[in-house]
Amino acid sequence: MAEKKKNEWAEKLAYAPKNGYERLSAEEERAMHAYCEDYKDFLDHGKTERLCVEHCIELASARGFVPYEKGMALRTGDKVYYNNRGKAIMLAVIGEQDLSHGANIGAAHTDAPRLDLKPRPLYEEAEMAYLKTHHYGGIRKYHWVTIPLELHGVVVRGDGSTVAVHIGADEGDPQFIINDLLPHLGREQGKKPLNEAIPSESLNLLVGGRPLAGEDCSDRFKLNVLKLLNEKYGIVEEDLISAELEVVPAGKARDIGFDRSFIASYGHDDRVCAYAELAGIFDAKSPKRTAVCIFADKEEIGSEGVSGMLSQAFDKFMADLCEAQGVALRDCLANSFCLSADVTAAYDPNFADVYDKRNAAFVNYGVGLCKYTGAGGKSGASDASAEVVGRVRKLLNDNGVFWQMAELGKTDAGGGGTVAKFMAQRNIDTLDAGVPVLSMHAPYETVAKLDCYMTYKTMRVIFEQN
Numbered sequence: 232m233a234e235k236k237k238n239e240w241a242e243k244l245a246y247a248p249k250n251g252y253e254r255l256s257a258e259e260e261r262a263m264h265a266y267c268e269d270y271k272d273f274l275d276h277g278k279t280e281r282l283c284v285e286h287c288i289e290l291a292s293a294r295g296f297v298p299y300e301k302g303m304a305l306r307t308g309d310k311v312y313y314n315n316r317g318k319a320i321m322l323a324v325i326g327e328q329d330l331s332h333g334a335n336i337g338a339a340h341t342d343a344p345r346l347d348l349k350p351r352p353l354y355e356e357a358e359m360a361y362l363k364t365h366h367y368g369g370i371r372k373y374h375w376v377t378i379p380l381e382l383h384g385v386v387v388r389g390d391g392s393t394v395a396v397h398i399g400a401d402e403g404d405p406q407f408i409i410n411d412l413l414p415h416l417g418r419e420q421g422k423k424p425l426n427e428a429i430p431s432e433s434l435n436l437l438v439g440g441r442p443l444a445g446e447d448c449s450d451r452f453k454l455n456v457l458k459l460l461n462e463k464y465g466i467v468e469e470d471l472i473s474a475e476l477e478v479v480p481a482g483k484a485r486d487i488g489f490d491r492s493f494i495a496s497y498g499h500d501d502r503v504c505a506y507a508e509l510a511g512i513f514d515a516k517s518p519k520r521t522a523v524c525i526f527a528d529k530e531e532i533g534s535e536g537v538s539g540m541l542s543q544a545f546d547k548f549m550a551d552l553c554e555a556q557g558v559a560l561r562d563c564l565a566n567s568f569c570l571s572a573d574v575t576a577a578y579d580p581n582f583a584d585v586y587d588k589r590n591a592a593f594v595n596y597g598v599g600l601c602k603y604t605g606a607g608g609k610s611g612a613s614d615a616s617a618e619v620v621g622r623v624r625k626l627l628n629d630n631g632v633f634w635q636m637a638e639l640g641k642t643d644a645g646g647g648g649t650v651a652k653f654m655a656q657r658n659i660d661t662l663d664a665g666v667p668v669l670s671m672h673a674p675y676e677t678v679a680k681l682d683c684y685m686t687y688k689t690m691r692v693i694f695e696q697n
């Protein structure tokens with residue numbers, strides 16, 4: 232009897248989150264699987280920030296979105312987008328109320344950790360041709376050796392014309408690789424700390440091993456690669472200086488597990504939230520307030536740069552929309568709400584000691600709300616208010632969205648940030664939320680399908696809220 236009484240109190244008073252599969256209806260499960268098939272397709276089309284923008288425009292155009300041009304009249308339900316230099320994009324669905332009531336904003340990023348080519352990448356050594364790389368974002372260098380790699384990007388030629396380069400994704404394409412030491416000779420390397428065993432300057436991509444035929448000169452292996460590049464892309468070595476060529480892991484997104492409950496892929500951070508935003512803004516029913524979906528670039532290197540969230544490109548887009556309605560941008564921003572949609576760390580029992588288990592995000596518990604990110608004493612965090620957390624919590628509960636609270640890990644274990652603080656700086660109430668990820672920033676990251684779907688539902692109710 233005493234035992235029963237205790238449970239009644241617990242039920243009434245205690246917070247006891249449950250695994251999402253204990254609560255998911257069969258109908259929702261079907262919707263979840265359908266959503267995740269579309270998401271995997273998005274991942275396979277979006278290996279770089281540029282490809283994400285291209286694919287986003289394709290999907291949005293098919294749903295009636297048009298490029299916004301300053302001065303365009305805006306009517307309720309109009310769908311517009313602004314392509315920021317092919318590297319970032321913002322979409323808006325114009326609401327019933329004018330922008331003085333504020334906008335509902337989802338801000339995700341579509342750049343992901345990778346290896347960029349250095350400005351002068353090509354050389355030969357020991358009769359093999361290599362491209363030197365410079366990593367972009369936080370990587371663990373030992374992840375990038377001995378895995379198949381693709382190359383994507385653009386080269387601006389001497390005459391100013393641009394040529395796109397995509398090698399390694401199509402069946403039958405060659406791929407690239409960075410080699411590692413064999414264990415037989417790795418005795419000294421094996422004693423080094425993980426972050427020193429593979430130095431940055433050894434992340435050199437193997438791209439050729441055949442000399443230029445019929446010539447008696449030096450650098451024949453490098454020259455043979457240049458000849459092939461010239462034949463295919465019409466480029467010369469100097470053109471590689473005005474290029475953005477990104478080395479990314481090869482392979483497609485795949486279901487993981489006997490029960491197919493996970494998806495592994497390159498770039499879940501943060502395409503899993505970007506796609507949730509996109510699907511959310513596509514599906515949101517006639518929003519009262521204007522809905523804005525952002526794919527930002529440069530988040531992984533601090534959101535700097537003209538395509539990053541610190542750029543005024545966002546403010547210009549919003550100011551142009553406001554101007555069309557005779558509204559001051561500052562009034563719009565002050566009344567806006569932003570979900571900084573970015574991934575969080577999922578509790579990994581294989582590395583239990585870096586997590587505070589009572590405050591960690593767990594796979595299959597739903598979207599992870601993050602009151603603050605940052606490091607140490609919340610340094611670098613925008614630290615959302617109780618009111619902002621309360622607003623989102625109520626919204627998700629009222630709409631049957633599974634959610635959990637999340638901290639990145641133990642306070643002393645490290646830290647990280649998102650674009651949240653750059654939205655908050657603009658006087659926008661902002662909360663971080665996103666999908667918990669296993670092996671975040673690895674070439675192949677893992678997420679749970681249920682959490683992907685709940686993040687989509689989150690974005691949709693954010694865009695539909697008043």
Ligand code: MN
Nearest residue numbers: 500501573574
């Ligand atoms: Mn991220």
Ligand code: MN
Nearest residue numbers: 500501531672
């Ligand atoms: Mn990241």
